[in-house]
Amino acid sequence: MTRDCNRLKFLSAFFFFPIRSFLARLGIRYDISSIANAYYQEDFDRIPAGEKAVVLPHCLIGEECKARFSKAEGILCMKCKNCRCGEIRILCEEKGWQFYISPSTNFTKRLVQRKQIRAAVGGACDFEIDKGVRSTPITLKGVRLKKKKVIPQVILTTRYDCLHNDIDWDLLKRIILKGARGAVEWSGGRCAEP
């Protein structure tokens, strides 16, 4: 029943997405990432740890970050404690997840092609989510990135800022430790409008 409810919400949210500005003027607003997270959570949790990844955007790294950049792996966090990315990297290593910090959305798409990633949790601002929904095929089986489908969980960053951003780190840790179901409970996902 919950799965059917989440599926209905998911389909409605993406169907009405092109007219969301009009709906907002009527007082109807919804968070598309929470709805998508709720729908994908069971599939996300079924993917083995080794094929799951945390892919963080570069806007979350510390100002004094000395990490090198690799064309293949992105920003190579050294776990220096100048920001919380290092803590997440350590947790990923403990739990057998992959961990990346990506400089751009296009880099993330290429990363997914190269690596064995079937599910990914990442952070994104409203602007990137909006752009992603418009430009990327999003299906009931996952987000299609060229030849691959990835089951996503998205955590909204606290602001639209490419340099100094933040995220709900506790929520991210909870997803790694307890699975994606925790993320939906945290965001209060229930069967309601649209």
Ligand code: SF4
């Ligand atoms: S913890 Fe990692 S990402 Fe953060 S500042 Fe240090 S090296 Fe850079």
